[in-house]
Amino acid sequence: MKLLAIETATEACSAALLLDRDVWVRFEVEPRAHARLILPMMEGLLAEAGLSLGQLDALAFGRGPGAFTGVRIAVGVIQGAAFAADLPVVPVSTLAALAQQGLDEGADQVLAALDARMGEVYWGAFRGDEDGLAVAAGEERVCPPEDAPLPEWRGWLGVGHGWSAHGTVLTSRFGDCLSGRPMPDALPSAAEVARLAARDFTRGRAVPAESALPVYLRNRVAEKPRHQAL
Structure with a gap:
């Protein structure tokens, strides 16, 4: 190809x-x-x-x-x-491409966030398929970080500069759902x-x-x- x-x-x-x-x-x-x-x-x-x-x-x-x-x-x-x-x-x-970096680092599931300005984030949850490539685990959306949807499972890795711009709010909201150190500098x-x-x-x-x-x-x-x- x-x-x-x-x-x-x-x-x-x-x-x-x-x-x-x-x-x-x-x-x-x-x-x-x-x-x-x-x-x-x-x-x-x-x-x-x-x-x-x-x-x-x-x-x-x-x-x-x-x-x-x-x-x-x-x-x-x-x-x-x-x-x-x-x-x-x-x-x-774009969020799937961002999440793929987290999957390539060994994560099984990723919460991808880009800073959308105006106090919001572009948000998407992704898991790896049988080949380790990102597939959506929910709808992508734009929302305030405090309204980002909570996942049903634990063990999520945060990736993207939304985690840098709104890290305190997101970390507080997701708490025990998170696993590993976020990758806020990923683009x-x-x-x-x-x-x-x-x-x-x-x-x-x-x-x-x-x-x-x-x-x-x-x-x-x-x-x-x-x-x-x-």
């Missing part, structure tokens, strides 16, 4: 090329440079492997949730590439997007370019404070 993936939903910008079981990745933390970085990353990976877009089996992208601008960049870039090369696209949850990467997309592609979950849509979870791009000094 030959698959190119991108992830731009957070301050991290990355692209990854999966060739069978090998994954090559370009990754940079540049919060305001995604539009400038992502195409050279993709082109560099293809050049290094001696491939063109048309030789790939599919494209993949982190569909969100995450920063609105970052998610829109991913959708625009991947749709353009897919239309140009007539390739199918595999959308992958989603195209490397995990590629691996999850490869699984989903083999299961027939690819879509045409026009159906490669973002998942925001929240429609509010910005909100003015209710009480603002004149």
Whole structure:
């Protein structure tokens, strides 16, 4: 399988090329440079492997949730590439890609949280399948950290910068449900997007370019404070 993936939903910008079981990745933390970085990353990976877009089996992208601008960049870039090369696209949850890092560290189940600003988190619970790849254990949502849904089981690992921004509240809320030290510095990467997309592609979950849509979870791009000094 030959698959190119991108992830731009957070301050991290990355692209990854999966060739069978090998994954090559370009990754940079540049919060305001995604539009400038992502195409050279993709082109560099293809050049290094001696491939063109048309030789790939599919494209993949982190569909969100995450920063609105970052998610829109991913959708625009991947749709353009897919239309140009007539390739199918595999959308992958950004939270699932984040959770995969915790599973790769040995966790059996992960509570993935990204700071959504406005006192909220993007939230998702994930467990590993038979191959150790992330599958949702509930619906993804955006909510205040104190309202994050309590899981039915114990032994969950917290992953993502939602645990850094709201660690006190989340740790207090989940208490004995947690196991191990959280990974608050983890950022989603195209490397995990590629691996999850490869699984989903083999299961027939690819879509045409026009159906490669973002998942925001929240429609509010910005909100003015209710009480603002004149």
